Amino acid sequence: MNILYVTHRMPYPPDKGDRIRNWHVLRYLARHGQVYLASLADEPVPEQTLKVLRETAERVTWNPVEGFSRKLRALNSALAGRSLSEGMFRSPSLLETLRQWVGTTRFDVVVCSASSVAHYLQLEGLEKAIKCVDLVDVDSRKWQDYADSAVVPKKWLYRREARTVSRLEREICQWAQSVTLVSEAEAELLRSQVGSCRAAICSATNGVDLEYYSPGETVEPKQPTLIFTGAFDYKPNIDGALWFCRDIWPGVRQKFPQAILQLVGRNPSPEVKALGSMPGVEILGTVPDIRPYLSAASIAVAPLRIARGLQNKVLEALAMRKAVVASPSALNGFGISTELPALTASTPEQWHSAIAQLLYDRELREELGQRGRQFAERNHDWNRCLEPLGKFFPVSTVNKLIQETAIVESGS
Secondary structure (H helix, E strand, C coil), X not given: CEEEEEECCCCCCCCCHHHHHHHHHHHHHHHHCEEEEEEEECCCXXXXXXXXXXXXXXXXXXXXXXXXXXXXXXXXXXXXXCXXXXXXXXXXXXXXXXXXXXXXXXCCXXXXXXXXXXXXXXXXXXXXXXXXXXXXXXXXXXXXXXXXXXXXXXXXXXXXXXXHHHHHHHHHHHHCCEEEECCHHHHHHHHHHXXXXXXXXXXXXXXXXXXXXXXXXCCCCCCCEEEXXXXXXXXXXXXXXXXXXXXXXXXXXXXXXXXXXXXXXXXXXXXXXXXXXXXXXXXXXXXXXXXXXXXXXXXXXXXCCCCCCCCHHHXXXXXXXXXXXXXXXXXHHHCCCCCCCCXXXXXXXXXXXXXXXXXXXXXXXXXXXXXXXXXXXXXXCHHHHCHHHHCCCCHHHHXXXXXXXXXXXXXX
16 A cells, blocks of 8 residues: 655654654554655755655655744735745645655545644545645644734734634535544644544543653652653743743742753744853753653652643653652643642643652652553553544455554563
């Protein structure tokens, strides 16, 4: 079976939210058949990245979308009444390569990683292919969340993007066979927004690489250490870091003068870098391996006020057997689950109480950490999480995959 997979960013290395999911989707698809990967990139692509992708996919092509031309395409898209996102990820070069592929290869299934690249699946010659759109999140609601917290003129811009992306999501649900989202809450939100449609809307939650994020022996840090991970050029993480450091961290330091807060993640923005001047705040930025930092921390925090879907940062901390304190927004993607072993905090007072409770009680930290690892093992193994993606694949292929999964899980 031939599968075309179009992603809005390179799916490797799996070092941030969308790349993590897309990398595991790519590997999942490669178990079904021959994958033709077409990706866009907003940064240079190292040869090592292409080498890994070529070992996984039958064919790989990519095109840059950056600089002035990207902004111009976004403007043209807006003038045509479409979303800025569609224009930003529209590449004539990639489109031409896809036309060549479609002209020489019969694709049985076509998959894309976001609404902004869904238009590539409507190429002439793909009419008979099964079309699966992995929306992940309801992006229109994300843009509305941005608008709600912004001031003019950004408020106007975000509100317009929310409207146009919402229309795009409704259109996709009329021509795709399958639309997947990262949680049942996101799937239900989309169903409520689009009403009756052709597509089957279902959830395919994120997993975590349980072998990679495998905790070693617990070592108590010399100082109380909190860790906040993520891409710090991403608006929700920037907002969360600023809010936590300004409204919560001073109270933590008042109770625990030796406490350290580490912000670990790629491309910290100027506002985030400036937080390093605060007592006890360390801006570590990009690190080659996040696991030693998670392992050495007392508590993992996820103070997100703007969040959609399921947060990889929470999953990774749970898998590493870390006690987690998170905002309700950061945990929404897990659904209403009494077994989720994480403390929730909304107000600064609640954050102070939860953090103090954990820092004072090592046994509670270790108990939550152990339960977190077990929760990740039960609910977030990638092989099982992505099964809904294959629901509409040819029956013979799905049966073969089920048999392979059973063999892997039985250890035979």
